[in-house]
Amino acid sequence: MKRKAFASLVASVVAAATVTMPTASFAAGLGNSSGLTDGLSAPRASISPTDKVDLKSAQETDETGVDKYIRGLKYDPSGVLAVKGESIENVPVTKDQLKDGTYTVFKHERKSFNNLRSDISAFDANNAHVYPGALVLANKDLAKGSPTSIGIARAPQTVSVDLPGLVDGKNKVVINNPTKSSVTQGLNGLLDGWIQRNSKYPDHAAKISYDETMVTSKRQLEAKLGLGFEKVSAKLNVDFDAIHKRERQVAIASFKQIYYTASVDTPTSPHSVFGPNVTAQDLKDRGVNNKNPLGYISSVSYGRQIFVKLETTSTSNDVQAAFSGLFKAKFGNLSTEFKAKYADILNKTRATVYAVGGSARGGVEVATGNIDALKKIIKEESTYSTKVPAVPVSYAVNFLKDNQLAAVRSSGDYIEITATTYKSGEITFRHGGGYVAKFRLKWDEISYDPQGKEIRTPKTWSGNWAARTLGFRETIQLPANARNIHVEAGEATGLAWDPWWTVINKKNLPLVPHREIVLKGTTLNPWVEDNVKS
Structure with a gap:
């Protein structure tokens, strides 16, 4: 029974039952048949069947209120997740350096970026707020890869995975009370079922993609690889000062190996994701408003993410071409011609790898060494199995209001430094x-x-x-x-x-x-x- 509805109804009944206290003579004339006792008792107030609390109506009122509140939120879907970066007015002048028989010209150019990403990178794989169906505030924290989920009573939720061979409903599970732990448990059950049932898929190949960039500044790196990348930069120990002074040339690549994607069914209405007693006020109390509309994580891609930093002391203008060739080959077999052409650069290059996900056998979290020593970290564990744990690599968020896909827009300026060296x-x-x-x-x-x-x-x-x-x-x-x-x-x-x-x-x-x-x-x-x- 809803306390608020019951209290309101009782108050109205009491008000309707209020009477003027009778005098003693009047009470005596009525006798005992009136229901009064000793001339002082008030008449009994009765509640008709139509005045009884209607639990179903109260629940419907709450659901209507939740739908009305969520659908009534006013926000710009592209603006609420927009992160505007620094605006640069003054561009540093061109500088030069003549040292040890080399002449380097540093040219500075203002670059503007305006990126729109619907695939949010999970740079923090252990984030407790990232799981299929999580209700999150769609704000700038989400845009930066640090979503905030809200704790509230939930309705049962169906989670499915896209692994091959799961038919007749074996690819999905209903989670009665979706939380990080309960959803994880449900997913583990689906994965165990797939492994036991589908021995013919021992080598389910991962979907592999990569992105690369030469590093010139922190801002440029985030513009290329996504907001929140500073966490990875710290792991890779990127020395921006040495890069700025042309003491080092650095490139970074992000390799994604997606083993499977877990998704939730699209809600038919906003209230359908909540428990029956959740009210609009409950949502307001948890910070849901026009500036922080509510979204849900509609899918999470699980797998392994590898970040590679190539760093060289070479001042050659061919460093970018050499590094790009390595990344494209995924550190595989390089042609004799390639090795000969870039031998001087490659001999002066060290690689640092930051791996998120995969087995303990597959390598430590951060490893540094020469290129040949790190090839196996990139190449191995490109198939999913029980021996290769998967972690969240990326996720998608939809607005609960209308199920529209939430896209993160980042914009701003950064200075691109082009250093050309002459001998x-x-x-x-x-x-x-x-x-x-x-x-x-x-x-x-x-x-x-x-x-x-x-x-x-x-x-x-x-x-x-x-x-x-x-x-x-x-x-x-x-x-x-x-x-x-x-x-x-x-x-x-x-x-x-x-x-x-x-x-x-x-x-x-x-x-x-x-x-x-x-x-x-x-x-x-x-x-x-x-x-x-x-």
Whole structure:
């Protein structure tokens, strides 16, 4: 019986039964047949059958109230889960660094992101609030991967799994009072039943996906891999300061191995997920309002999640290509050509793996080592079995109001740092022709002022335009910030009407490790070789 309904009804009955107390003479005249005793007792008040408390009506009133309250909430489905990040107005200027024979230019560019994700990553696999059917507040905490569930009386709930071979209702179970523990117990029963019943599925392959990015900043990392990723960054010990200084180049990949997905049936109405006595006020008391509408976790994907950090001291501009090739191959067999091309980078690279889920035999939570030593962590346990425990990897949330899928929108700005490294080079002039020759070399040296403006300082070789004879050879060292290289050479013909011929005149040559300019031929038939060596 509902206490509130009963109290209200009793109050109305008492009010209706109030009478004026009779005088003694009037009472005596009535006699005992009136129901009064000693002239002082009040008449008995009776409750008609129509005034009795209708338990069914009271329950229906509560259900109607819950539906009315939930459906009456006013919120923007995309706005309530929107997380607006930092807005950047001032972009750092371009900077440079000339050190140990290398020249690095750091360019800063403002990037904006506006991501919409309906698949929320479960970076904290042990979160007690994440299970199929959990009622959660759809707010910014949910958007950041830290949902808040509400404790309240629940109606029975059907949970199902998508493992193959479960037919005739064997893929689902009814949970009478859904909680984290009861739902987990129910799921374990379904999984045990599948394993016992379906020996023909010993190698149920996981659904594997991955995402990768080079790391430039915390904000950029969250924009790429999702809000709440700072928890993983801490596990992987990402040194953002070293990245900013170009002391390290770092890439991170997220590998997801989904073994199965558990889902709940779509509610027919908001009140259908609650116990019969839950009222709208109960929901208000638990913080459900326009800013915190109620949602339910409609599905949870279980499996194993692996985060890999590749870190190198190499300053090569090919690091991103090398790391991307490793990730795409999932650390499998690499071609001989790939290994040869990126050998220097790979030899200077260490990998750190943070694994969530899987067996104890499959590896520790965090492991660091060379690439070959960590291949097996990525490759093994790609099939589901009793020996490979699964944990929540991601989940989907729907609004209870209308069962609309809740999508997390994150937006903001971040600074993307592009660091381009150049190495020093050299040019060798060699004279192997039968004539008098002259060489000239000019270039610009690039730098940036405190305002980030490029400065070009013209430079020339001290031996420019001196007469050179057969056998001359000289190598000129060029700094890593040399640009717009101009090479010119000619020969004296001995002809009064045409005393000078240009043999080579090349401008804007790129800086390479080694270039050799060789003059050959005779006075009337000069020619040149331009040899570039890596």
